[in-house]
Amino acid sequence: MTLAATELAFRAASVALLLVLAVSLLSDFRNVLAARLGAAFALGSAAHAASYSIGVSSLVPVWHAPLIALSTGNIVVFWLFTRGLFDEAFRLRWWHGLIWAAVTAFSFVGCLWIAPGGNARFSVTVVNLIVLGFIALAVAQTIRSWSADLVERRRRVRVFIVCAAALYGGLNALLQILAAGSAGDVANTINAGVLACIVAAIACAMMRIDGADLFPASTSAPAIFPQPARSDESADQKLIDALMRLMADERVYRQENITIGVLATRLKIPEYRLRRLINQRLGYRNFNVFLNNHRIEEAKAALADPAQAEVPIITIAMDAGFQSLGPFNRAFKAVTGVTPTEYRRLKVNAA
Incomplete structure (x- = not known):
């Protein structure tokens, strides 16, 4: 199997798993904000899996630009997802949507106008610095909120999801900033394979825990009902x-x-x-x-x-x-x- 075919297989596997994950979350927990944000993050990650490549290019096909823009905006969704995942009182605000729209629009403009105008390095660097900033916010939110979670299995799975996504996203952002040009087929194939493995690991981890533990059916404060002591x-x-x-x-x-x-x-x-x-x-x-x-x-x-x-x-x-x-x-x-x-x-x- 050629490198191109291997890379395509890895990308297809990632997209398929992410789409199944998004559908599953929306089907079972559509009324839970964290689950809806998780589904949105999975869809944005699918756009990333379909469009991402290491290296800087000043020529991006028109059909490719929306996928790259959605992939970039997905880092805002990731940040919101971590907030909803660890803070059951979290609610979306109108300005959250503005932040997502601003990041997505900048990436789209960068693909179609800034990069072709001879500023590809500037566009890529700014976009990936934004990515690193939101990853830092997500990790800080995880550290701050992790100890308050009382469901032990859920704590471990949540931390794994956030750490795996943050590590992958952070390393890719650094690679994009440091890469002077195209990284070649080998690097892109390895990257696609790593992404497929991470997506599979996250899906497996989520399947091993009761969905009602990971995403509660209600975010309201529970009444106190002590169980009778035996x-x-x-x-x-x-x-x-x-x-x-x-x-x-x-x-x-x-x-x-x-x-x-x-x-x-x-x-x-x-x-x-x-x-x-x-x-x-x-x-x-x-x-x-x-x-x-x-x-x-x-x-x-x-x-x-x-x-x-x-x-x-x-x-x-x-x-x-x-x-x-x-x-x-x-x-x-x-x-x-x-x-x-x-x-x-x-x-x-x-x-």
């Missing part, structure tokens, strides 16, 4: 009771930058065990949601208290442990269905 779970129940005392009596959720590691130290148990207890016994999938529910319960009591009717909402939010008003408003509405102002007004009218 005789062989008495030790776990004692730890749960101790944890809830820390929440109710000491209100540790008010502490700034409180982490699951700090709570585990207070309870004198390994972090993995506390993570498992909060997930399996209290029904939480995310540590920040667990904290925020306690904070919101305190805020609800304060908002319903006639003696605190004149206390500013931001003061109540900060006292409960929130660092700013925006996250408090979003978390409060996700739990109660109304804004803090509306909740206070309803309680006043009902009194």
